[in-house]
Amino acid sequence: MTHHTWYFDLVNHRLSEHHVAGFLPFPVLDGIVTTAESALRWAVDDFGRGTDHPRPLGVARPHSVRDVAAVLRFAHEHGILVVPRAEGHSTGGQAQAPGGLVLDMRGLTTVHHVTRHEIIVDAGARWSDVLEATLPAGAAPPVLTDYLDLSVGGTLSVGGISGATHHHGLQTDNITELDVVTPDGTHVTCSPTHQPELFDALRAGRGRRGVIVRAALRLVAAYTHARLHRLRYDDIGTFLTDHRALMTEGRFHHLEGQIKAIDGTWVPLIDGVSYFTPPTAPSEERLLGGLSDRRDALEITDFTYHGFQNRLAEDVSRLRAAGPWQQPHPWINLFLPDHAAEHIVSETLTELTAQDIGDTGHVLLYPILRARITTPQFRLPDTSTAFLFALLKTAPSGDTNALARMLAHNLRLKQRVVAVGGTVYVDDIAD
Template sequence: MSKSALPRRSVIVGAAATVIGWNTVGRSWAVEAPAGAPEAPADAADDALAALPPLDGTLVADAETLARFGGDFGHLVTAAPRAVLHPGSVNDVAALTAFARRHRIPVAMNGQSGTGGPAELESHSSYGQATARGGVAIDSRGLNRILRIAHGRAVVEAGVTWAQLTDTALAQGWLPPSLTDYLHLSVGGTLAVGGIGGGVQRHGFQVDTVESVDVVTGTGELVTASASANRELFDAVLGGGGQAGLIVRATLRLEPARERALVLSLFYDDLADYLADHEKLMLERRFDLHVGDVARNAAGTGWKYKVEGVVHYDGTAAPDREALVRGLRCLPAETTFLDQTAREYAFRVDAFAGYLQAAGLWSQPKPWMSLFLPASTTEAFMREAVALLTPEDLGAGLLLFYPFRTDVITRPMTVMPDELVGFHFDLLSFPFPGADHAAALRRNRRLYDLAVSLGGKRYLIGAIPDVTRAEWRRHYGARWGRAVAAKHRFDPAGILTPGQGIHS
């Protein structure tokens, strides 16, 4: 549609109507007025209207949708877009991004994760990372097809959730090797930041299981990238925070699924014993996957540390429980075993999420923070952290804390500490109503500064205030030049994913 062919009523902006063009003078969207509304008279503004390219889906600008896409799971930052694309195809993302590049309009993909209806879905970034203030948010739920599962591979669109993929793959005898703890997250969203879970010790992040991706760059070009084709883009988008391109499709590695999961819970009062045993278990590969967490002890006088190890098996060939705990310094009387199906373990967080939702805590502000620490300084960091943290800091949440081998993290934008073994410190707080969130952000900043001083790195989803460009440069270290070069090459107008703040 040319400018002259735009309906005069397109200059009417307001009600829940479909966007049909961009006012290049006023830098605002023009929407088609609802049926029956009077047409606006023709004026010079009509000549400033750039028509949208043809779309299979819709671009909308109603107040309710804009408000929903203006926040995220953290509920700490509000940055509403001025339009939301509900794509009908991958081509819509490319066409809209090319249009946005021409008119310098910010764009971000929004995972809209969760288990409820549309009104209950939201981005699962925690500090505005997936917002597009004043720009266009792309609802990835419009790209939710599993295209193929065969021969140990899955081809999926970016809006597919890991829960959706897990169930579909299990039905065919496969399972993604690296899963997040909470599965109702979009594939594109976790691949954009890395994607970590209990399988990290053997399989790395979720980005380390990716064979290829289809990416829309900041110029609107749709490119297939892999380790053998368009490698620079492949490396830039996996764990790159949406800075060089928007992942719209991915080919993922799968592994044969096992039937059952034996889950061990091992408890420690002593931090040094916990660190030593957990690192020992990881290096011995005694478990198929394992995580750990920290909670207040029963008396409320200190902290207790837990290793959660999992061994998968088939049929009745259950693992030797005694061999699994041999030589460890855990508290024997508190050790527990739980035998369940592999699916039950994969979806284990759903019950906890249901409790938080029923209690009204899911929608409260959540100052989450994830850090990666070198093993040599982890004990020093943790002793200072647990002295600082209070039960109120966690609320109904938890603090994950466990080791992994950094040499299995292969994607260059997922920056790790410079040691073979690292520890993941993941503060997943669910504060109770009335909590001081400003104080929590100051606490996050203090812990982040401590971690950096001890050789630590951050995960891109965290709520860490006032991170400067110089601090981002320090975070990426020798890889900063690659990050900047990829941004300039693939997003020359600087429109993609501004909420991360990496290049601002």
């Protein structure tokens, strides 16, 4: 690790390890500053993988809040762009700092405090670290992303949705306090009662109003087991009708939909998950009564609670080893106002084949109850219920035409959805 002094060449806007007259000393950090090729390559890559992003000047790896403040203060004084980044699972360049500095938050991962009701954790920690720290206390975050190896700061800066959102809102609706370094390098603590404007600007604030360094997060009681009920439907209309009933009645702890290509046909499926701790077990009659799924196709699978929350880990390891994880991911996540959901989903599926999503792609549909979402910056359709419609596409490696086709389709779909009052989540794509 090199703690030596770096210098900033204001004329040519670059970092230097050598002092020349006129160069300014860059703050010495507890962590490091680097311009190494491997660090710059890490910084320009993201999960989208379809675009060659312009390079940053360098990467700063803070090891303390003091480091974050020092970098931001220096950058503020000298007009240098600084963008925080952690796990790099953005798909549209959101964590890029072209010509500026990338702040690698992965060195700030300490869990400071855990009780049954709250965890205080550094923003560079992943949700898998959070869960590992809370489960021994019999507690868990009420909303966990499907994939746990995303950072706390990364998802709090966009919102954070899961199948529990119809009960508990977003991850950003479950924060009790944030420690942040504002763009001028000031360390501030804010909460719903202390500096509430800053608190609201940071939640789903895309890192623009400051770098989140630490978060106090609300916890709920954890169970030991989870039972997944996979309900199958023959048509989108019935699938959405049951989805609405399940979202408003809140029968399942976790509720999500997906539409899978099975033998060349799009098949809507609802995954309803009920948590339990034996000897108590979920009542099938209460959970499934009155639904119109194809009961002959019902699948029930039991998991441990942790196994369910971490359910994507095995698939991800496989995808990493086999290659698709490294392929381009032209993803699009849209919120559909409920009144337009059936039409948009049906029309979209009519024009798409499984190939248009890619071999390892997914189509997801999550129910959203607007009343549960209190994060002011989070943009939703102006309707009491909505659906997150996610087309998680994977393009073949090296096939620029296929990637361009997928991106062009995303843009057309976005325009169609926005025209009926829908909004875009995470992947802001330009018209």
